[in-house]
Amino acid sequence: MIPLVQIRDLSFHFGERAILNHIELDIDQGTTGALIGPNGAGKTTLLRILAGTLTPSAGEVLLEGRSFTNMPRRERAKHIALVPQSLDVPFEFTVQQIVEQGRTPYLGMLRGLMREDRIAVDRAVDLTDLASLRHRIFNELSGGERQRVKIALGLAQQPRLLLLDEPTQSLDIGRQVELIDLLASLHHEGVTVLASIHDLHLVPGNFAAVHLLEPGQPLVSGSPEIILTPSQLSRAFHCTPGRHPLLQEAL
Numbered sequence: 001m002i003p004l005v006q007i008r009d010l011s012f013h014f015g016e017r018a019i020l021n022h023i024e025l026d027i028d029q030g031t032t033g034a035l036i037g038p039n040g041a042g043k044t045t046l047l048r049i050l051a052g053t054l055t056p057s058a059g060e061v062l063l064e065g066r067s068f069t070n071m072p073r074r075e076r077a078k079h080i081a082l083v084p085q086s087l088d089v090p091f092e093f094t095v096q097q098i099v100e101q102g103r104t105p106y107l108g109m110l111r112g113l114m115r116e117d118r119i120a121v122d123r124a125v126d127l128t129d130l131a132s133l134r135h136r137i138f139n140e141l142s143g144g145e146r147q148r149v150k151i152a153l154g155l156a157q158q159p160r161l162l163l164l165d166e167p168t169q170s171l172d173i174g175r176q177v178e179l180i181d182l183l184a185s186l187h188h189e190g191v192t193v194l195a196s197i198h199d200l201h202l203v204p205g206n207f208a209a210v211h212l213l214e215p216g217q218p219l220v221s222g223s224p225e226i227i228l229t230p231s232q233l234s235r236a237f238h239c240t241p242g243r244h245p246l247l248q249e250a251l
């Protein structure tokens with residue numbers, strides 16, 4: 001079966017600086033992947049390329065074998081949604097209004113929200129347990145509450161691939177577990193998930209595949225048992241073995 005997404009020999013430069021070099025990656029339909037790597041390795045950059053908000057300098061991204069780069073932006077947004085690290089909301093938008101923005105790719109010039117749009121928004125609100133916050137102002141929410149709103153916004157797009165950029169950032173441990181449970185329920189609904197993540201202890205048991213990105217290096221992919229070894233992590237994160245609990249024994 002053809003992978004949902006294929007990244008082929010992809011490189012990316014910011015000006016003269018090479019950030020991603022010759023990246024190869026297949027993402028199979030219905031899988032959950034964790035994208036890990038040290039600060040500055042290019043995880044956000046890779047997610048943004050996958051979401052279509054950055055264009056690769058070389059190589060290509062294929063969605064079910066079709067060029068993703070040449071697909072109209074609106075069409076791309078129906079397949080792949082990115083939950084960013086932060087969301088700047090300049091006005092006093094409510095949670096409901098923000099989540100409704102996820103329907104933008106489906107709206108025509110003269111077409112407001114239709115029944116199917118409201119169903120998708122309600123479903124996203126339910127999955128992220130936001131019903132009680134629906135009428136609150138986004139900018140007045142806590143970091144953890146905002147995180148759930150960003151995810152609901154992505155879910156309202158009804159993507160086949162949901163990308164999340166450090167989704168556990170600013171979540172307490174209870175909310176981290178809720179997030180992991182939410183990703184598991186999305187997985188059961190057939191949504192493919194790729195999340196960049198620094199909390200490596202959350203990876204085993206919750207993500208089937210791990211993709212390790214080091215600056216300027218090819219992406220290394222495998223199961224958590226293969227990738228999350230003390231020797232591999234201490235090399236990738238430039239940390240002496242034994243100096244961090246995660247580097248003392250396999251996760």
Ligand SMILES: Nc1ncnc2c1ncn2[C@@H]1O[C@H](COP(=O)(O)OP(=O)(O)OP(=O)(O)O)[C@@H](O)[C@H]1O
Pocket residue numbers: 014019037038039040041042043044045046
């Ligand atoms: N707009 C930009 N212009 C120039 N360089 C940039 C720009 N955005 C990011 N970079 C650089 O690209 C590199 C990769 O950044 P990126 O945010 O993708 O890394 P990351 O792996 O997500 O890091 P972190 O774990 O710290 O979030 C970094 O060195 C960063 O400074």
